[in-house]
Amino acid sequence: MSESAFSLPEETDTVRSALIEWYEEGHREFPWRETTDPYEILVSEVMSQQTQLDRVVAAFADFVERWPDVERLAAADRSAVVGFWSDHSLGYNNRARYLHEAAGQVLAEFDGEFPDDPDELQQLQGVGPYTANAVASFAFDNGNAVVDTNVKRVLYRAFGVPDEDTAFEEAAEELMPAGESRTWNNAIMELGGVACTKTPACDEVDCPWRAWCEAYATGDFSAPDVPTQSPFEGSRRQFRGRIVRVLGEYDELALSELGPRVRVDYTPEGEHGQEWLRGLLADLEDDGLVALDTDDAETSVWLRDG
Structure with missing residues (x-):
């Protein structure tokens, strides 16, 4: 070796x-x-x-x-x-x-x-x-x-x-x-x-x-053949897009279900955990793309119609 x-x-x-x-x-x-x-x-x-x-x-x-x-x-x-x-x-x-x-x-x-x-x-x-x-x-x-x-x-x-x-x-x-x-x-x-x-x-x-x-x-x-990282790769914009694609496949998801579908290394308390995910969702909510329900014990999220 x-x-x-x-x-x-x-x-x-x-x-x-x-x-x-x-x-x-x-x-x-x-x-x-x-x-x-x-x-x-x-x-x-x-x-x-x-x-x-x-x-x-x-x-x-x-x-x-x-x-x-x-x-x-x-x-x-x-x-x-x-x-x-x-x-x-x-x-x-x-x-x-x-x-x-x-x-x-x-x-x-x-x-x-x-x-x-x-x-x-x-x-x-x-x-x-x-x-x-x-x-x-x-x-x-x-x-x-x-x-x-x-x-x-x-x-x-x-x-x-x-x-x-x-x-x-x-x-x-x-x-x-x-x-x-x-x-x-x-x-x-x-x-x-x-x-x-x-x-x-x-x-x-x-x-x-x-x-x-x-x-x-x-x-x-x-x-090796891609020496510089594209500004899009790893950006918040990339992961917001991934959230929208994931939610497009489901009627509604709890944050604990959404997180691992967006990042395979998602852990609620980790660097890319619940706080990170909530920040992305806040951006999407401001844009009118998603809705969140915080009344239950666990927050759930879905795509807004239209």
């Missing part, structure tokens, strides 16, 4: 299950997620490097229609492959040359069968550690934990993993269930791509890690 200080939740199995269930209930659909063909997955991974996924989808379909397997790609004229790359605005034409050469290597050095081990996959031209691990994971379910920019952002925000490659790798490996690299890596990358984006969408997409997430609790959503 490194000397970097970070602590993953003790209920690791629950954390894992929450993410996998969230992913399986509804994730973005991409054609390369519907196949375990290592050739198609390699094509998608090479195309996706520094290219927006919406542009990759169309290019991927056209590419595999024109060169549907490694044999036909290897037999293609390299200039045609490079021309395709340029025509589809995929950038960095050397990636097209590398992909074409890698296809030839699979035929010449591996008898037409893709290796299933990340180390062996790195022998292919233009295939670095990340791409090799992705192909091993998604094609053969035989990879290590993927650590890309999105995954680093998730681990940094959720569990306070320091901005060090070794720490990210250790945390990612510790979290990944043994023998489930295909599902797990897809799931945690989806979390970073949909929920834990540079501008997070925690509540909007029902992030499954909110109960454990340090950033969600504190409102500080800075990250």
